[in-house]
Amino acid sequence: MRTSRNFYSRYVNKNSYLSILIPVGLIIFSLIFYFGRFDNSNLSNELRAKSINTVYSITSIVSSPISLIKNGLESILEIQNIYEENQRFKEMQLLDSASFQEMVSMKLKIAQYESLLNASNDIEYDFRTSRIVGDFSNNFNSTLIVNSGKEENIKLDMPVSGSNGIIGRISHVGERLSRVLLISNINSRIPVIISEDGYHGMLVGQGRENPTIEYVEHIEKISIGDLVTTSGKGGIFPPFQLIGQVVGKKSNEIEISMFENIATLSHVKLLNYKLIKEN
Template sequence: MKQPTGQISRLGTFKYLAQRFAFLSLIGMTFALMLIGKADTVIVERARMAVSDAVTPILRVMAEPAASISQFVTNVQELGAIREQNTDLRETNARLLEWQAVAQKLENENRQLRALLGTVNEPGAHAISARVVADSGGAFAQSVLITAGGRDGVAKGQAVVTGEGLAGRVTQAGYRSARVLLVTDINSRIPVRVGEAGDRAILAGNNSPRPRLIFLGVKSAIAPGDRVVTSGDAGAFPPGLPVGRVVVSDESSALIEPFVSRDRLQYVEVLDFGLTGILADADGPQ
């Protein structure tokens, strides 16, 4: 075999070694990043939010066509079912009017009883509206980016809702954007109450559309169809926000169908109750 000679082969070897060195050091850096991320330092969070803040204006523009198309499709679909819907709405309206009377009566009664007991009213919520511009992570993570951040009063730990119920909670708040961890994410844990008895449990996400209930009492008798609401334990969330409905419950597990679907998230409201929450930390973005 003929040995390649001269400058070229030496240069080739050098290039090969340099590339190999670059590859190995970059692999080392990914492991270093995993360790830093695992330690969950403030730096990683700041970096995430800096990147999100920078990219959100672009994502906002990119999300526009999909939103328009989705709006158009919904309009066409609704046009077909308009008569049917009208009848349904009339019926619902009649039913709701009855409920309104009941609610007014209860509200009066509640006010009187509160006055008798001398309880302090709960602080009212201040809602911040925001648009969902990115649904990220695919199968690996269930979180969305919204177009409101620290400048609008969004802070880590706040509850995020839609008209249907609880969507998730703010895990990172940047200046003009924030990340919302959905209730279905594998890292999501929410203290809840189940059914009329109000059994306490923790709703744990598992990256599937149906999160499950854990730490449910042994004697609790929950059944499919039971409503799940936030319990307000640990100060993480205001109590009573609707979360979902029990769909499967046997001895080993109970699965929940959340009221809010990841696919339909377009506009959300961030609730600022003035609660500090279990997530708040001293040096997080305010």
């Protein structure tokens, strides 16, 4: 026993213990920090929003050579696809003009019905287009960084959409940059309406591509292909903004596919909407 202890202590000296104890202590500190979520306080959010400008500036300078190569390669691939896309667009043009006419006539009908019902158009929209400068949508805490901030009058919780539908909301606002919390983020919860019959549910981010809808009323009446839009409840998202469509159904939840492919987006719209007060 004594021999083996001596043998071990010859190799494991004070330095060795400290070289393990220090990082272990730091791991425990990190875990307390992580699980305690102390960084969710207002002060911490403010510090995080302020530091993102500096952190992003440093990392974007360092990664700029790789970024240039990546953008160059993407441009070459895009040029290759232009001819095919042009042909496809020509074919779709006729269909699009027909659906555009249908949409305009529906909009006129809705306006007529609203005037007959004396319903007020109580929402006013405005938006700002921003470029995506950082895409971190590949992990369970999926976010984007966009190049608009307080200087452009961007505010916390502003809804963010692509050309086809809502993708998330602003979670941190810096001076020149803002962070977008995506629908697929594990912390994302959005009240939604499913199908033309307007069944309510809660869209929950799954940390991967397809989010699910939980707490759905009359789940048996929902079919694959039904549209999913925002409900407007909660006051963060305006109502009837497209999100996606139903692609799968379980006993207590629905899987949806988003209309917007975040990987292909380069710009987003930051929606600024307000309720018009009736006189």
